[in-house]
Amino acid sequence: MTTESTFIALMRNMATDPSARGLLDDTAVFTLGSETLILTHDMMAEDVHWLPTADAADVAWKLMSVNLSDLAAKGARPMGVVLGFMLGDDQWDRRFAEGLRAALAHYDVPLLGGDTVSNRGDKRALGMTAIGAASHTPVPARSGAQPGDVVYVTGTLGDALAGFEMAEVGLEGASALMSAYHRPIARLAEGQALAPLVSAMMDVSDGLLLDAERLASASKVAITIDLASIPLSAAYKQQRSDSLDSRMQAASWGDDYQLLFTAPAEVKLPIPATAVGQVNTGSGLSLTDAAAPVPLPATLGYQHR
Amino acid sequence: MTTESTFIALMRNMATDPSARGLLDDTAVFTLGSETLILTHDMMAEDVHWLPTADAADVAWKLMSVNLSDLAAKGARPMGVVLGFMLGDDQWDRRFAEGLRAALAHYDVPLLGGDTVSNRGDKRALGMTAIGAASHTPVPARSGAQPGDVVYVTGTLGDALAGFEMAEVGLEGASALMSAYHRPIARLAEGQALAPLVSAMMDVSDGLLLDAERLASASKVAITIDLASIPLSAAYKQQRSDSLDSRMQAASWGDDYQLLFTAPAEVKLPIPATAVGQVNTGSGLSLTDAAAPVPLPATLGYQHR
Numbered sequence: 001m002t003t004e005s006t007f008i009a010l011m012r013n014m015a016t017d018p019s020a021r022g023l024l025d026d027t028a029v030f031t032l033g034s035e036t037l038i039l040t041h042d043m044m045a046e047d048v049h050w051l052p053t054a055d056a057a058d059v060a061w062k063l064m065s066v067n068l069s070d071l072a073a074k075g076a077r078p079m080g081v082v083l084g085f086m087l088g089d090d091q092w093d094r095r096f097a098e099g100l101r102a103a104l105a106h107y108d109v110p111l112l113g114g115d116t117v118s119n120r121g122d123k124r125a126l127g128m129t130a131i132g133a134a135s136h137t138p139v140p141a142r143s144g145a146q147p148g149d150v151v152y153v154t155g156t157l158g159d160a161l162a163g164f165e166m167a168e169v170g171l172e173g174a175s176a177l178m179s180a181y182h183r184p185i186a187r188l189a190e191g192q193a194l195a196p197l198v199s200a201m202m203d204v205s206d207g208l209l210l211d212a213e214r215l216a217s218a219s220k221v222a223i224t225i226d227l228a229s230i231p232l233s234a235a236y237k238q239q240r241s242d243s244l245d246s247r248m249q250a251a252s253w254g255d256d257y258q259l260l261f262t263a264p265a266e267v268k269l270p271i272p273a274t275a276v277g278q279v280n281t282g283s284g285l286s287l288t289d290a291a292a293p294v295p296l297p298a299t300l301g302y303q304h305r
Numbered sequence: 306m307t308t309e310s311t312f313i314a315l316m317r318n319m320a321t322d323p324s325a326r327g328l329l330d331d332t333a334v335f336t337l338g339s340e341t342l343i344l345t346h347d348m349m350a351e352d353v354h355w356l357p358t359a360d361a362a363d364v365a366w367k368l369m370s371v372n373l374s375d376l377a378a379k380g381a382r383p384m385g386v387v388l389g390f391m392l393g394d395d396q397w398d399r400r401f402a403e404g405l406r407a408a409l410a411h412y413d414v415p416l417l418g419g420d421t422v423s424n425r426g427d428k429r430a431l432g433m434t435a436i437g438a439a440s441h442t443p444v445p446a447r448s449g450a451q452p453g454d455v456v457y458v459t460g461t462l463g464d465a466l467a468g469f470e471m472a473e474v475g476l477e478g479a480s481a482l483m484s485a486y487h488r489p490i491a492r493l494a495e496g497q498a499l500a501p502l503v504s505a506m507m508d509v510s511d512g513l514l515l516d517a518e519r520l521a522s523a524s525k526v527a528i529t530i531d532l533a534s535i536p537l538s539a540a541y542k543q544q545r546s547d548s549l550d551s552r553m554q555a556a557s558w559g560d561d562y563q564l565l566f567t568a569p570a571e572v573k574l575p576i577p578a579t580a581v582g583q584v585n586t587g588s589g590l591s592l593t594d595a596a597a598p599v600p601l602p603a604t605l606g607y608q609h610r
Binding site for chain 1: 308309311312313315316318319320321322324325326328330331332333335337338339340342344345346347348349350352353354384385387388389390391392395398399402405406409415416417418419420421422423424425427428430432434436438
């Protein structure tokens with residue numbers, strides 16, 4: 001099978017328009033008249049992005065949040081979404097529609113259109129495109145981090161991992177961890193508040209370490225992440241412990257949809273966020289546990305989905 | 306399985322924003338500043354929209370043309386496309402990339418971004434979103450046809466049907482009919498030329514008769530199509546005959562991607578098109594063969610894909 005990186009390399013060859021940002025960002029950014037538009041597309045597939053036992057309403061919610069999270073990382077105001085839907089059994093489809101309705105209402109974002117295809121008994125694939133308007137230009141990119149900047153992350157990490165583990169063993173019911181996994185929230189307000197101040201920004205969809213490495217690579221800088229600084233929720237610590245190993249896992253698991261960003265140390269942040277690292281000259285990612293160096297784990301995050 | 310119409314009805318309930326046009330159009334139309342934007346999304350699935358033996362380069366071309374055809378029907382200038390791609394075997398993916406490159410070059414439209422998902426051995430599903438800027442406002446809709454208007458179609462119909470039949474029996478090689486099926490062309494220049502003059506417009510993606518019925522329904526008018534007037538190419542007639550039955554098939558087969566539109570009889574058209582019918586008061590679709598009434602066929606077009 002073609003790897004994602006091989007195919008993206010093929011696509012990058014032809015995505016030469018500046019709006020495509022060399023496919024290094026999760027979104028396209030282009031201007032029309034006096035406005036700057038942000039366009040993003042995410043797919044989700046059964047068995048890849050959701051467990052076969054998942055509630056279809058949660059799948060719809062997540063599809064929406066994943067897309068809006070890309071807009072959040074650009075400081076964009078969402079203008080609407082379009083849905084690509086593969087039809088399946090009636091009950092699943094109705095639950096999906098219920099979840100979509102809830103997510104549209106939560107974010108107050110209009111469904112603008114879409115397309116359906118029939119399903120010949122295969123696993124489902126769904127797609128969504130979100131369009132937004134920039135709240136600030138220049139629109140934040142992955143590529144602006146400067147040596148000396150501080151690396152920040154919003155919220156807490158690892159809650160989706162803990163929630164996934166609970167879902168995997170069949171636990172049900174409401175808890176903050178389950179909810180973090182099933183119904184992640186795109187940080188739209190935070191993204192808009194941060195957009196004028198950050199030097200680089202992206203969402204943490206594939207794991208803090210992997211995404212920080214991507215940010216470092218796009219910015220042509222080195223980033224050091226301090227695992228001791230990783231923000232963990234009380235619920236996460238209770239469920240999974242506060243060990244270095246547990247912190248490493250929280251930092252290399254995706255699906256948290258927090259915002260990862262860099263800013264000069266003197267910038268006063270308009271929203272709560274945790275300083276988790278430092279931008280330096282050089283390249284690549286390195287880790288510390290407080291002052292002590294820590295080797296990189298074998299996988300930094302969720303790479304092949 | 307949920308039918309397409311059931312699911313679309315569910316979606317229509319929540320697509321209450323005026324930009325969504327009640328999901329009656331194939332596109333969303335919304336304004337940003339002084340600009341009017343058109344957004345459309347189409348999916349294609351293996352075994353539904355393409356034969357397993359299809360050349361992946363043709364699949365890419367068609368995915369692009371299907372989306373741009375929706376923009377053409379709005380008189381839009383394409384600004385870019387984003388791709389949702391399910392990875393598969395390496396050779397297929399490379400051929401797909403070649404076809405996409407050719408289509409991007411043909412239409413001079415930038416690839417702005419997208420997303421890939423891995424494939425667990427299932428049939429593929431692909432999605433594309435196209436965004437365009439209106440060349441004329443108000444943007445043509447399906448809903449503006451007026452009694453007394455003439456019904457027109459660009460180009461010829463049935464060529465894709467004839468090409469499909471050739472592909473199905475394993476014929477290969479270049480011919481206008483094969484090309485109409487494998488590499489349909491979105492009528493972008495025609496759509497832009499027509500947009501200021503038409504009362505209603507849409508593309509013929511599911512068959513002239515089915516699409517004309519949808520246009521009649523959206524416009525709350527009756528439409529009569531004269532089968533004797535259906536424009537057929539010389540190649541089509543030679544391959545499939547010029548009988549009434551053959552005309553009926555050409556008019557109820559999708560994939561031609563011509564433009565179907567209505568305009569007052571006194572309007573002088575800026576491009577070649579064939580008058581194929583008449584708009585009347587009332588509702589529904591009726592057929593004639595020159596003057597003689599013809600009963601509607603059991604299926605008007607390609608409904609469940």
